Amino acid sequence: MKDLLKFVVCGSVDDGKSTLIGHLLYNCNCLYLDQKDALISDSKKTGEDIDYSLLLDGLSAEREQKITIDVAYRYFTTNKRNFIVADAPGHAEYTRNMAVGASFGDLACILIDATKLMTEQTIRHMRICKMFGIDYFVFIVNKMDLVDYDEKAFLKVKKQIDDVNKELGIPNIEIIPVSAKKGENLDKSSKKMLWYKGPSFLEYLENVQKDNWENDDFYLQVQRVCRPNSTFRGYQGQILSGQINVGDILTNLPSKEKAQVKEIYVTDKKVKKASTGMPVTICLNEEIDISRGNVLVKNNNLIIDDKFTCQLLWMDDNDIKLNRNYQIQVGTKTTTARITNIKSKINLQTGKEEKISKIDIKKNDIVSCDISLNEKIVFDEFKNNKNFGKFIFVNLITNQTSAAGIIKSQLLETNLSYQKLDITKKIRATNLNQKPLTFWFTGLPASGKSTLANELEKYLTSIGKHTMLLDGDNIRLGLNKDLKFSLKDRSENIRRVAEVTKLLNDAGLIVLTSFISPFEKDRKIAKEIIGSDFIEIYVKTKLEICEKRDKKGNYLKARKGLIKDFTGISSPYDEPSNPNIIIENNEQLDKVIISLIEQIKKYM
Amino acid sequence: MRAIILVEKTIILGGCMNYLDKLEAEAIYIIREVAETCEKPVMLYSIGKDSSVMLHLALKAFYPGKPPFPFLHVDTTWKFHEMIEFRDRIAKEKGIDLIVYTNEEGVKNNINPFDHGSMYTDIMKTEALKQAIDKYGFTAAFGGARRDEEKSRSKERIFSFRNENHAWDPKNQRPELWNLYNTRINEGESIRVFPLSNWTEKDIWQYIKRENIEVVPLYFAKKRPVINRNGNLIMVDDDRLKLKDGEKIEYKMVRFRTLGCYPLTGACLSKAQTLDDVVNETLEEKSSERVTRVIDYQKNTSMEQRKKEGYF
Numbered sequence: 001m002k003d004l005l006k007f008v009v010c011g012s013v014d015d016g017k018s019t020l021i022g023h024l025l026y027n028c029n030c031l032y033l034d035q036k037d038a039l040i041s042d043s044k045k046t047g048e049d050i051d052y053s054l055l056l057d058g059l060s061a062e063r064e065q066k067i068t069i070d071v072a073y074r075y076f077t078t079n080k081r082n083f084i085v086a087d088a089p090g091h092a093e094y095t096r097n098m099a100v101g102a103s104f105g106d107l108a109c110i111l112i113d114a115t116k117l118m119t120e121q122t123i124r125h126m127r128i129c130k131m132f133g134i135d136y137f138v139f140i141v142n143k144m145d146l147v148d149y150d151e152k153a154f155l156k157v158k159k160q161i162d163d164v165n166k167e168l169g170i171p172n173i174e175i176i177p178v179s180a181k182k183g184e185n186l187d188k189s190s191k192k193m194l195w196y197k198g199p200s201f202l203e204y205l206e207n208v209q210k211d212n213w214e215n216d217d218f219y220l221q222v223q224r225v226c227r228p229n230s231t232f233r234g235y236q237g238q239i240l241s242g243q244i245n246v247g248d249i250l251t252n253l254p255s256k257e258k259a260q261v262k263e264i265y266v267t268d269k270k271v272k273k274a275s276t277g278m279p280v281t282i283c284l285n286e287e288i289d290i291s292r293g294n295v296l297v298k299n300n301n302l303i304i305d306d307k308f309t310c311q312l313l314w315m316d317d318n319d320i321k322l323n324r325n326y327q328i329q330v331g332t333k334t335t336t337a338r339i340t341n342i343k344s345k346i347n348l349q350t351g352k353e354e355k356i357s358k359i360d361i362k363k364n365d366i367v368s369c370d371i372s373l374n375e376k377i378v379f380d381e382f383k384n385n386k387n388f389g390k391f392i393f394v395n396l397i398t399n400q401t402s403a404a405g406i407i408k409s410q411l412l413e414t415n416l417s418y419q420k421l422d423i424t425k426k427i428r429a430t431n432l433n434q435k436p437l438t439f440w441f442t443g444l445p446a447s448g449k450s451t452l453a454n455e456l457e458k459y460l461t462s463i464g465k466h467t468m469l470l471d472g473d474n475i476r477l478g479l480n481k482d483l484k485f486s487l488k489d490r491s492e493n494i495r496r497v498a499e500v501t502k503l504l505n506d507a508g509l510i511v512l513t514s515f516i517s518p519f520e521k522d523r524k525i526a527k528e529i530i531g532s533d534f535i536e537i538y539v540k541t542k543l544e545i546c547e548k549r550d551k552k553g554n555y556l557k558a559r560k561g562l563i564k565d566f567t568g569i570s571s572p573y574d575e576p577s578n579p580n581i582i583i584e585n586n587e588q589l590d591k592v593i594i595s596l597i598e599q600i601k602k603y604m
Numbered sequence: 605m606r607a608i609i610l611v612e613k614t615i616i617l618g619g620c621m622n623y624l625d626k627l628e629a630e631a632i633y634i635i636r637e638v639a640e641t642c643e644k645p646v647m648l649y650s651i652g653k654d655s656s657v658m659l660h661l662a663l664k665a666f667y668p669g670k671p672p673f674p675f676l677h678v679d680t681t682w683k684f685h686e687m688i689e690f691r692d693r694i695a696k697e698k699g700i701d702l703i704v705y706t707n708e709e710g711v712k713n714n715i716n717p718f719d720h721g722s723m724y725t726d727i728m729k730t731e732a733l734k735q736a737i738d739k740y741g742f743t744a745a746f747g748g749a750r751r752d753e754e755k756s757r758s759k760e761r762i763f764s765f766r767n768e769n770h771a772w773d774p775k776n777q778r779p780e781l782w783n784l785y786n787t788r789i790n791e792g793e794s795i796r797v798f799p800l801s802n803w804t805e806k807d808i809w810q811y812i813k814r815e816n817i818e819v820v821p822l823y824f825a826k827k828r829p830v831i832n833r834n835g836n837l838i839m840v841d842d843d844r845l846k847l848k849d850g851e852k853i854e855y856k857m858v859r860f861r862t863l864g865c866y867p868l869t870g871a872c873l874s875k876a877q878t879l880d881d882v883v884n885e886t887l888e889e890k891s892s893e894r895v896t897r898v899i900d901y902q903k904n905t906s907m908e909q910r911k912k913e914g915y916f
Contacts, residue, residue: 001622001623001624002623003623004623004626032889032890032891032892033890033891034891034892035892058754058755058756058757058758058759058908059755059756059759059774059775059908060908060909061774061775069774069775070759070774070775070777071759072755072758072759073751073758073759073801073802074752074758075751075752075802075804077806082623084802096779097777097779099779099781100761100779100780100781103780103781103782104782223633223636223637223640224636224639224640226666226668226669227669228666228668228669228670232668232669234668236636236665237636238629238632238633265667265668267628267632267664267665267667268663268664268667268668276621277621277625277626277629278621278625278629279628279629279632279633279636279665281667281668292640315779327788329784329786331784332637332640334641390781390782390784391784392781392784392786394786394788399786399788399789399790400778401778401779401780401781401786404779404781
């Protein structure tokens with residue numbers, strides 16, 4: 001059976017979103033004859049050409065004003081895939097409706113008018129999609145017919161996208177020049193833009209393979225308790241991730257009581273095991289107190305607490321209010337919560353967090369804030385677990401959905417505050433007569449990170465610098481010996497290393513770190529912790545050469561499947577999108593070292 | 605390199621559920637949410653294929669228990685006779701609590717589809733539904749509508765808020781984020797819930813086939829007495845249908861793609877006598893199912909208008 005791709009189409013007003021989808025549906029023969037006839041007769045009322053946008057704008061107010069007010073969902077099928085497309089409105093006023101579409105999509109399609117470039121609204125849409133966890137973006141540079149299908153116009157937009165993404169860090173991007181109106185590069189490659197070698201829009205949609213890095217841990221959040229009679233008690237819900245078997249021991253959160261799985265039903269069928277996405281009813285061997293909103297787990301990696309820090313997209317016409325009670329929903333858990341501190345407002349253009357002097361947060365603003373809940377609930381950081389890291393706020397008086405939120409982290413005890421010290425990093429560094437720096441080496445296993453870091457440290461010591469080298473394996477044998485190689489543990493590994501590095505920098509030292517650090521988002525977090533003296537060095541060694549050089553024999557083991565989640569073989573490596581230094585470590589070592597020393601000098 | 609690894613991972617994780625399983629899981633999640641968070645829900649049962657699927661999903665969602673809410677059929681008194689027989693039999697077999705509601709005042713005033721046109725729909729369907737919801741104090745009502753059916757439906761939320769006059773305000777819908785449904789309402793307000801929002805007509809038939817769900821026999825082709833009225837094949841289901849000049853009853857192999865009030869529902873010529881035939885015919889269908897609904901074509905936005913007034 002064909003799989004399903006859900007995507008959202010967004011972008012600024014009049015960039016041609018509805019036309020793009022309408023024309024695509026038309027060309028893919030996804031319309032019924034009577035719908036085609038109605039389209040042609042409706043189009044004639046206003047002009048000669050077919051107005052494909054009429055297929056999408058389904059409300060009378062939209063047709064009268066020729067704008068999109070709310071999301072329209074369309075369903076179509078090709079030989080390769082089923083698609084559901086959410087056509088989102090472009091007007092700033094309807095941003096919250098756009099957010100509805102963004103929360104629906106696995107992939108975002110962003111339209112940009114080639115004659116106008118990206119607007120503030122386009123960037124706002126990108127930011128909301130990214131905030132909501134979309135990692136796949138396809139940019140449609142539309143209206144190419146109006147710029148004579150000129151490559152230069154396309155490259156100008158491409159440059160702009162690349163610039164914005166330097167800050168945003170979207171891992172998967174495709175950029176396609178299109179004329180939605182004329183159908184160029186829509187469902188097949190355009191003959192008018194032979195300079196473009198990539199796929200057409202439809203080819204891209206049909207072939208993109210989505211990264212499903214779901215959590216493997218078993219999580220079920222209880223939706224309801226099923227008690228049809230005095231003998232049967234089942235816990236119903238949808239499995240959020242992982243697998244469960246009869247006989248497994250489950251822990252109920254937040255109470256942490258344990259019980260064994262006696263029976264599993266998937267809808268009305270009794271089964272031995274069930275997995276991600278299935279609607280199940282689970283019976284346990286003993287009666288423990290479990291109610292709606294509780295979470296059943298096998299291994300608990302979730303957080304149980306009554307406060308966290310988050311990003312909020314404010315959607316209510318009423319302004320945000322500090323310390324007022326709102327209803328919060330995290331999955332099926334509902335309780336009340338208050339915003340205790342608004343830390344900053346996100347500048348939609350630059351992504352920078354701007355301090356605010358007074359509370360003046362309006363509809364469509366994105367803010368960083370702290371939340372305090374009325375009781376301890378189960379949650380997680382959104383980057384670790386999307387299911388437990390997102391929530392909505394509901395106004396208790398108007399019942400309006402006021403905000404959508406993404407949990408950033410647990411909020412540690414507020415009685416901790418930063419102690420100001422008299423001897424500063426600058427004083428310590430001056431004493432040592434050097435500038436504290438961090439040389440962050442990243443690259444595949446056996447790419448030569450440790451060797452190069454070691455050589456660089458020898459050089460720095462020889463010229464009288466005070467240094468410290470943090471090496472991946474060494475840290476994992478000590479400080480981080482409680483961590484494994486799951487996504488979450490890898491992130492924690494990097495976070496701790498970054499914190500230690502920051503302390504060493506504070507001590508005035510030049511730090512060299514040698515960690516695979518495969519994920520761009522983790523390196524970004526490391527950079528945020530360490531600050532501006534972070535120099536990313538990408539050791540770019542060909543995979544074959546790494547395998548050949550690998551003295552520990554790890555690649556061989558990984559190839560045989562003996563090591564799970566091995567970077568480069570069974571776990572991905574995100575190439576740095578914008579490293580300070582790239583070292584092609586494929587040649588003789590001494591040449592490479594000389595080149596490295598040359599390149600670091602300008603940072604000293 | 606990245607792409608290859610990812611594909612393998614996807615197969616391992618997502619291999620157990622196919623597209624229909626996912627639609628089923630989504631609908632069951634929605635149905636359970638309503639049962640848990642809404643004070644007094646009801647499931648609309650219109651006897652059609654979508655209602656049959658919805659009923660089937662409700663039975664599965666609460667197994668081994670029964671759906672913790674009643675079912676409501678708004679009877680206009682103009683439904684096909686076979687529908688009413690089917691309704692009563694299924695309600696008994698499945699052991700569900702079925703409420704049948706008719707706008708008695710409309711009946712008293714002899715409101716009918718021949719003399720009263722769109723007013724008939726207003727009084728016998730929209731008004732009747734509003735009366736029933738008010739009478740029983742329902743706070744949430746499930747409907748089997750799908751977004752692929754019609755343009756204004758494609759814009760509607762899964763949880764669609766209605767004010768105290770049952771009106772839908774399409775320009776000011778509540779945001780609906782992920783699957784975090786806000787079901788809070790004030791006194792007198794209600795929510796219409798559409799668990800089949802993301803299903804298409806093809807999905808419905810494929811699911812009916814997979815799950816072997818019984819549907820009204822009118823969906824299968826059979827020789828039936830029909831007249832041709834304004835281009836629609838209308839079945840003569842009882843003697844309340846008066847022939848106009850030049851109209852004559854013919855027996856044709858027809859079936860129905862949608863079911864409603866017999867004078868307002870056009871039949872289509874078809875040889876599809878089995879479920880397999882119907883599935884195949886649906887997969888090759890060239891026209892949308894709304895073609896057979898007589899009332900939709902009165903105005904381009906008539907569905908939206910009726911929804912604003914409280915129609916489903």
